Amino acid sequence: MFNLQRVSSHLKIKIKARIISFLFVSLSLTASAQFNPLASSIKRADLKYDQFAYSRAVDYYKYAYQKDSLNERLVSQIGMCYVKLNNSTEAEVWLKILLKKWPGTDSQYKYLLAQQLSKNKKYDEATYWYGVSDRDDMAKEKIRGIESLGKLLRDSSKYEVSAFEHNSPQSDFSPMYFEKGIAFLSSRKEEKWVKETYNWDESNYLDFYSFDPYDTTMPIKKLAIVNPSYHEGPGEVFASGNGIVFTRNGLQEANLRRGGKRVARLQIYFSYRDASGKWLNPIPFKYNDNNYSLGHPTISSDEKTLIFSSDMPGGFGATDLYISKMLPDSTWSKPENLGSKINTAGNEMFPYLEKNQLYFASDGHMGLGGLDLYVADLVALDTQTPSNLGAPLNSSKDDFGLIADAGFRAGYFSSDRNGNDDIFRFSTNYTKVVGCVLTLVDSMPISGAMVNRFGNNGELVETLLSNSKGEFFFEIPNNSRLKLTAEKSSYYLHEGIVEHVSGQSLETKLPPIFLFQPIVGLDVVDIATMSKIEGAIQTIRKLPDTEPTKPISDVGMQFVALPGARYEILTSVEGYYTKRDTVEVPPTTIPFVSHITKLSKILVGESIRLDHIFYDSNSASLRPESEAELDKVSIFMSDNPHLKIELGSHTDSRGSASYNLSLSQKRAESAAKFLILQGVAANRIVPKGYGESKVLNGCGDGVACSADEHQENRRTEIKILEVN
Incomplete structure (x- = not known):
């Protein structure tokens, strides 16, 4: 794990040697080094290493190694010098030597080797060394990143990345929007009477510079706002242009550390313009502390939210991101850690806030190698994990210090992918x-x-899920054809989207994609007048055996159906016969089906003929085919529990009148018994035999009639006796 470093003679916040000269390290101030010959090259190397002069220390260590190649400490120190100098190629070589000759050495070197291998795109080897290191959670996250390389590289054609034309041979990084142009940090050389350099890698001090990307005649110039005698660090100009928040080393308040050496921490400062536009003297942030560092601040457009990186106690890793809010009295609230979704056991730094989108760099989340760029929704930190921005914004090296426009269509970021900290443009x-x-x-x-996106040849390109508001978004190549469909269980697509995306605007709003579950609209009318009936209650169930739904209690209601399904609708209204209907929904994607239920009024004394009730000749025994008709009567009685009926049986005129009367009574009682066995209460049925007393067609005694005419008179009827 990378610790905060003490830097000799000036400030340089970094975790990987010279990662932009401004990651989190502390500052150590010593008297000028005495260059008297040392007793041994090892002592000289240790002295330079302790002074953070790694580029010099490694030469002394390597000279000593030539004399003593069995010295484990020399090899580990050479490896660490190259790690801190961000030279992953040499760091890999020496860490491999260390672990081959001394396999039992501290497990931290295994993790460091895995990091260098990832930076060198040797991902299979890196996976092995991550697996055998003792940093379980961090290693698992790194392995997960390697396993997700395909996803992280998938959108590499989405952005065009080019090196900033004003990069220098020295470090240039951490761009910020400034007035009409861009400001950035640089250790570029300047002509001075006294040469001032930074021990770590013998680079120059960091200062702010600015340029106007739209005016090529304007030279790069040093900003006169904040540059003191030592390092300045990442910051941000207010959206209003009236202020700036930035990082600076706390030289004037340095504490004594390590044998009398003065150590200064990074601190956050604000500077504001006066009425004439002049920048006023910087004001320290309320929560600066000489015991730890705060830096890399970003501020919201309304100037009320501040996010920064710090190694203050109580965090999750080496450096974490913290948030502070502007209080009603114009003071800042006590910083709060942004939590475990953002912060890891590694380093989180270089935040940039654009509305609710928080961009930052991390070496703890899954990624491509060193520091990677991530984005997170600031209002959903408790539920959503950050997203890796992927290639080409990220590489196997260190990528950090991103700024972007509101639509994330263009911006700048820093990277050492070409061997030095440089600024890159990106556009999409x-x-x-x-x-x-x-x-x-x-x-x-x-x-x-x-939501499915298809390519020009009909191939599925990408699928994602709509959010809680039904929203989704894709990033589509300009001047391309867009075809989208959507699907969800029990829903059907009404119509997809086919559009041409020109790319003339930052964002294109699409018409909605409509899905539907077929709707069955219900109406209830009087069968005689066809007028709507108020107060109907309808209960629907899907056939054949689904449980009924809750009743629908109003006319004109509707229910969601499935294409090709059958539904039974039970409709009841006071004063009308309850009725069961069946509705079939077409199997096609028809969004709306109308069904009208026609009800008949209940009339006391009205008779309803029952067809298909048959008895054996001269017998009261029901034939099997009669039971189906009586089952309907049973259902009718169940649906209309307020009715009392007479179950009347009639014969033809053949045979004696007394015989026919007796036979019809027995037949009526036989039918009534069947209904009672089906659960109809006996007191709701009155069996009544009429014999041949009510023939329908004049086929009385002595009249010659056909068999069909006699069959017409043999019937069973329901007569409404009472309505309770």
Whole structure:
């Protein structure tokens, strides 16, 4: 794990030798080194190492190694010098020598070797060394990143990346928007009477410089706002242009540390313009502390939210991100850690806030190698993990210090991918297209819908899920054809989207994608007048055996159905016969089906003929085929529990009148018994035999009639006796 470093003679915040000269390290002030010959090259090397002069120390260590190649400490120190100098190629060589000759050495070197191998794109080897290191959580996250390389490299064509034309041979990094142009940090050389350099890698001190990317005639110039005699660090100009927040070493308040050496921590400062536009003297942040460092600040556009990096006690790792809010009295709240979703056991730094999008660099989350760039939603930190921005913004080296426009279509970032800390531009030839998935009937959002994007040849390119508001977005190449569909279980697509994306705007809003579950609209009318009936209650169940739904208690209601399904609808209204209907929903994607239930009024004394009730000749025994008709009567009685009926049986005129009367009574009682066995209460049924007394067609005694005419008279009827 990288610790905060003490830097000789000036400030340099970094974890990897010279990672932009401004990662988190402390400052050590000593008297000028005495260059008297030392007793041995090892003592000289240790002295330079202790002074953070790693480029000099490594030469002394390597000279000593030539004399004593069995010295484990010499090899480990050479490896560490190259780690701190961010020379992953040499660091890999020497750490491999160390672990081969002394396999039992401290496990931290295994993790360091894995990091160097990742930077050198030797991911298979890196996976092995991460696996055998003792940093379980960190190592697992790094292995997960290697396993996700395909995903992280997938969008490498989305952005065009080019080196900033004003990069110098020295370190240039941490751009920020300034007035009409860009400001950045640089250790570029300047002509001075006295040469001032930084021991770590013998670079110059860091200062702010600015340029106007739209005016090539304007030279790069040093900013007169904040540059003192030592390092300045990352910061941000207020959106209003009236202030700046930045990092500076606390030289004037340095504490004594390590044998009398003065150690200064990084601190945050604010500077404001007066009425004439002049920058006033910097003001220290309320929570600066000489016991730890605070730096890399970013401030929201309303100037009320400050986020920065710090190694203050109580964090999750080496450096964490913290947040402070502007209070009503214009003071800043006590900083709070942004939590474990953002912060890891590694280093989180270089935050940049654009609305609610928090961009930052980390070497603790899954990534491509060293520091990678990430984005997180500031209002959803408790539920969402940061997203790696992927290639080409990220590389196997260190990538950090990003700024971007509101649409993330263009911006700048820092990287040492070319061997030195440089600034890079990025821009995209893609357009963000934003859409939503809604229900067809009432335009309600549908969350969790799978939205599919297809290529020009009909191939599936990408699938994502709509959020809780039904929203989704894709980034589409400019001047391309966009085809989208959506799907969700039990829903059906009404119509997809086919559009041409020109890329003329930062963001294109798409029309909604509508999904539907077929709707069955219900109406209830009087069968005689066809007028609507108020107060109906309808209960629906999907056939064949689904449990009924809750009753729908109003006319004109509707229910969601499935294409090709059958539903039974039970409709009841006071004063009308309850009725069971069956509705079949077409198997096609028809969004709306209308069903009208026609009800008949209940009339006391009304008779209803029952067909298909048959008896054996001269017998009261029901034939099997009669039971189906009586089952319907049983259901009718169950649906209309307020009715009392007469179950009347009639014969034809053949045979004596007395015989026919007796036979019809027995048949009526036989039918009534069947219904009672089906659960109909006996007191709701009155069996009544009429014999041949009520023939329908004049086929009385002595009249010659056909068999069909006699069959017409043999019947069973229901007569409504009472309505309770």
